[in-house]
Amino acid sequence: MAEAPAVERKRTNSGPGRLLIAVYLLFAIAATSRAGLQIATKFDEAPVAYLLSALAAAIYIVAAVGLARAGAAGRRVALACCTVELAGVVGVGVLSLVDPDLFPDETVWSEFGSGYGYVPLVLPVLGLLWLWRTRHDPA
Numbered sequence: 001m002a003e004a005p006a007v008e009r010k011r012t013n014s015g016p017g018r019l020l021i022a023v024y025l026l027f028a029i030a031a032t033s034r035a036g037l038q039i040a041t042k043f044d045e046a047p048v049a050y051l052l053s054a055l056a057a058a059i060y061i062v063a064a065v066g067l068a069r070a071g072a073a074g075r076r077v078a079l080a081c082c083t084v085e086l087a088g089v090v091g092v093g094v095l096s097l098v099d100p101d102l103f104p105d106e107t108v109w110s111e112f113g114s115g116y117g118y119v120p121l122v123l124p125v126l127g128l129l130w131l132w133r134t135r136h137d138p139a
Contacts, residue, residue, distance in 0.1 A: 010133070010134035010135075010136070011070045011134065012066075012067045012068075012070045012074065012075060012078065012130065012131065012134050013067060013068050013069070013070040014070075016130065017067060017070075017130055017134065020067060020126060020127060020130055021064050021067045021068050023119070023123060024060050024061075024063050024064035024067065024123070024127075025060075025061075025064045027056075027057075027060045027108075027116070027119065027120070027123065028057055028060035028061040028064055030108075030116075031053055031054075031056050031057035031060055031108045032054075032057040032061070034053055034057075034108070035050055035051075035053035035054040035056075035057050035108075036054075038050040038053065038105070039051075039054065042105075045104060045105060046103065046104040046105035048102070048103065049103045049104065049105045049106065049107045049110070050105070050107075052088075052092060052103075052107040052108070052109065053107045053108045053109075055088070056085070056088065056107065056108040056109055056120070057108070059081050059084060059085050059088070060085075062077060062081050063077075063078050063081035063082060063085065063127060065077070066078030066079075066080075066081060067127070067130075075131060078127065078131060079128070079131055081127075082124040082127035082128045082131065083124070083128070085120075085123070085124040085127075086124035086125065086128070088109055089109040089112060089113055089120050089121050089124065090112070090121075092107055092109035092110060093109060093110070093111055093112035093113070093121065096109075096110040096111050097111060108120055
């Protein structure tokens with residue numbers, strides 16, 4: 001019995017994927033540093049905002065690792081991270097505009113990432129598009 005040919009996947013860590021990974025790492029460093037400082041020095045002022053920033057940092061780290069690994073498991077991890085990240089930035093973005101009192105201090109995702117030039121809103125979209133683009137080579 002003949003085996004079906006394996007579908008060859010394009011690597012998520014090559015070409016433009018390297019830039020995407022670099023941006024994720026940059027945001028991981030920025031969000032981790034900011035959240036760490038805020039949690040250590042003024043956690044009682046806005047615990048939800050600071051914990052959301054820490055969550056965003058963790059998602060950026062895991063997404064970068066998933067994209068860099070480039071295997072099937074890495075792709076699944078990156079897909080999950082980009083999806084959660086997009087839901088988070090849209091959800092927090094809407095809530096921060098509708099009820100600003102929910103977030104006494106900004107999170108990475110507040111107002112759709114306006115404090116970071118809206119990169120937090122664009123980044124998961126680019127990540128999802130890259131994962132879709134590299135899903136497999138056309139037969």
